[in-house]
Amino acid sequence: MSISYPAPAKLNLMLRVIGQRPDGYHELQTVFQFIDFADQLQFSSRPPGLFSRTGGAEGVSEAEDLTVRAARLLMESAGIREGVHIHMHKVLPLGGGIGGGSSDAASTLIVLNRLWRTGYSREELMALGKQLGADVPIFIFGRSAWAEGIGEQLTALENLPESHYVLVHPGIAVSTREIFTAPELTRQHPPSTIGAFLGGAMNNTLESTVCARYPEVGHAIHWLRSQSLRDVRLTGSGACVFGVAEDAESARNIASQVPPSWRSWAVKGLNQHPLYDPAEH
Numbered sequence: 001m002s003i004s005y006p007a008p009a010k011l012n013l014m015l016r017v018i019g020q021r022p023d024g025y026h027e028l029q030t031v032f033q034f035i036d037f038a039d040q041l042q043f044s045s046r047p048p049g050l051f052s053r054t055g056g057a058e059g060v061s062e063a064e065d066l067t068v069r070a071a072r073l074l075m076e077s078a079g080i081r082e083g084v085h086i087h088m089h090k091v092l093p094l095g096g097g098i099g100g101g102s103s104d105a106a107s108t109l110i111v112l113n114r115l116w117r118t119g120y121s122r123e124e125l126m127a128l129g130k131q132l133g134a135d136v137p138i139f140i141f142g143r144s145a146w147a148e149g150i151g152e153q154l155t156a157l158e159n160l161p162e163s164h165y166v167l168v169h170p171g172i173a174v175s176t177r178e179i180f181t182a183p184e185l186t187r188q189h190p191p192s193t194i195g196a197f198l199g200g201a202m203n204n205t206l207e208s209t210v211c212a213r214y215p216e217v218g219h220a221i222h223w224l225r226s227q228s229l230r231d232v233r234l235t236g237s238g239a240c241v242f243g244v245a246e247d248a249e250s251a252r253n254i255a256s257q258v259p260p261s262w263r264s265w266a267v268k269g270l271n272q273h274p275l276y277d278p279a280e281h
């Protein structure tokens, strides 16, 4: 039986679009926190150059799977001869704004860097991960963080409350690309600060565009607000929304009552990624 390694989801506790770069990518300010809701990955050795995957997400082929792409990228960039089979127990919904694909890629890089003794530092691994997606570096960084740039300039936030959340997936997938290319999206919000976030400025400026294009997301936000939850908002570019519950029991109760076409989970915030090792640099 090989070891299972977690690839946890993230929430964006706030998100603000403050500009757009010449290459089209948007400059953001966001706060990332991990949650105790995770895909599980197992790795077994294969002859050099052989990469395979079982158990992945529906509709994602082996070749395009971010785990397989991450493993290939690590092998090619390190100039080593390795192969690997990845078995994935996929539970995180696709296109949910909780970073499942990015987290799978990050856990693959972290674990194979150890198993293959590639010797990359955390920063080198983050730079490699960025080639696979804007959200990959935070999972390698491994701690709750304030993020700027396209989400890769990270400042650790040590003491965020590890709240109990109700997370709802309203049964539809939102394309990140579609939201960022929407003509009506406001792209020039004035920059905010860590202090303003800690003082309660927690909104997500993608929310109005997402709700206008995907009314079901707005319905989920209204439904969560009608329960005894605080700070209900969208994570990332959606489609998932979440709110803060009083305690674990209240989160479980509310999560068990969502309308049948939605999926829901009672989850808890984590300020440290389960694969984070402070001894690694």
Ligand SMILES: C[C@@](CO)(OP(=O)(O)O)[C@H](O)COP(=O)(O)OP(=O)(O)OC[C@H]1O[C@@H](n2ccc(N)nc2=O)[C@H](O)[C@@H]1O
Pocket (backbone or CB within 6 Å): 012, 024, 025, 026, 027, 028, 030, 096, 097, 098, 099, 102, 132, 133, 134, 135, 136, 149, 150, 151, 176, 177, 180, 181, 235, 236, 237, 238
């Ligand atoms: C919005 C965020 C916030 O955490 O999360 P998700 O909703 O995806 O989870 C991320 O920045 C998403 O990161 P990620 O999902 O890795 O995005 P990518 O694959 O790099 O980009 C998908 C597409 O979104 C657009 N994009 C993405 C990030 C960004 N800062 N500006 C952009 O304009 C680009 O059009 C790009 O082609």
Ligand SMILES: Nc1ncnc2c1ncn2[C@@H]1O[C@H](COP(=O)(O)OP(=O)(O)O)[C@@H](O)[C@H]1O
Pocket (backbone or CB within 6 Å): 056, 057, 060, 064, 065, 066, 067, 093, 094, 095, 096, 097, 098, 099, 100, 101, 102, 103, 104, 176, 236, 238, 239
């Ligand atoms: N292992 C993977 N898990 C999820 N999605 C993946 C994976 N590999 C590639 N993808 C692609 O990445 C897209 C974004 O996935 P995901 O990270 O789950 O969403 P989001 O960025 O909205 O949180 C998916 O729609 C899928 O096409």
